[in-house]
Amino acid sequence: MVTITEAPINTQEVIAAVQADGAGAINVFIGTVRNQTQAKPVVQLDFEAYDSMAVKKMQEIADQAKAKWPIQKVAVVHRKGPLQIGDAAVVIAVSTPHRKASFEACEFIIDTLKQVVPIWKKEIFEDGAVWVAAHP
């Protein structure tokens, strides 16, 4: 399960997608919308994605993780559109036989996703908005 969606992410569904009889561990990462950034209150977040390339890159990252760790199943779901405080922007789930690999693989996926997947985040404040990471 590797997708981009405009609907709220169903975390339970993402976890169910990596259930496997050979798995002793599932690690799940949920990236949620914080109420502030650098001490400035955030009102809303807007995520924009280059859908086709983003899904391709997310699948590539999942495949890279599978090559590095003994992964049973992996799921990566990213949301786009307007998100409110507390909403999940991304949910990643990885199942492995033993726990250490589940942590390492899941962290690798979110770290790499943030570097290469063409998704953009606009933070909307009371008094303006900014595309995150766009400028030095």
Next chain:
Amino acid sequence: MVTITEAPINTQEVIAAVQADGAGAINVFIGTVRNQTQAKPVVQLDFEAYDSMAVKKMQEIADQAKAKWPIQKVAVVHRKGPLQIGDAAVVIAVSTPHRKASFEACEFIIDTLKQVVPIWKKEIFEDGAVWVAAHP
């Protein structure tokens, strides 16, 4: 939320318990029952707990994690009794402002839980049973 339960663990409830407006990251670890151990098929697992001490130790571990990382909220739920393949034996959720701390704190909690919390696991095979880690 730090508890021992005989009922199936509701992962969604554990995750909801750590939701916080100041959290940008939630890491969740789910320990599930594998269908084998050292290549031998497992039929069922029985978990036994010294409830009062186990809950006390789980709370201590959660407090230690809070002292080491900027944790918003933490939840630790362990199940006991007979468990089938795929069932969750433990669910740990940690919310933090940024993602790295959520991974580190969650892994610390499961690693420490396995070392000090008085819970015992009996693996039941087709042809017998064994208390895990009891003997050299």
Next chain:
Amino acid sequence: MQVKIALFGITKEIIGSSKLKYELGENADVNNLLERLKADYPALQNLNSLLIAINDEYAQAEQVLSEQDEIALIPPVCGG
């Protein structure tokens, strides 16, 4: 004095009960109790580790026991 000991996991199977009453001399400590138990139930000697908890806390070898203590025998743990 008489102490009550709660048993779990493999120690419950070795001793054949979930509770054990034990007569100990006054001022007996954790070490004395463990020695007695290992002598009475030699299978306990084969375990990877064997600890005593007093009132929900791991006890040191020299900690002195009292009749009011909630004592438990803790074989190697394996949660998660």
Next chain:
Amino acid sequence: MQVKIALFGITKEIIGSSKLKYELGENADVNNLLERLKADYPALQNLNSLLIAINDEYAQAEQVLSEQDEIALIPPVCGG
């Protein structure tokens, strides 16, 4: 030749559209395109990074463009 460029995030705001048509010389490469864009829209020069994707893949500076390519301008990404 004429290429079509998809725009996202801040580049969409800078250029004021989600698509751009551009006339380029034959055998123009990624570098030529980036130089033209930065000249026509100087605000692009202030970005942390600016990449070109061709057919859903990050492109090298010397990669030659064709009219059939699906071209996208990729400002600094920030998913998760």
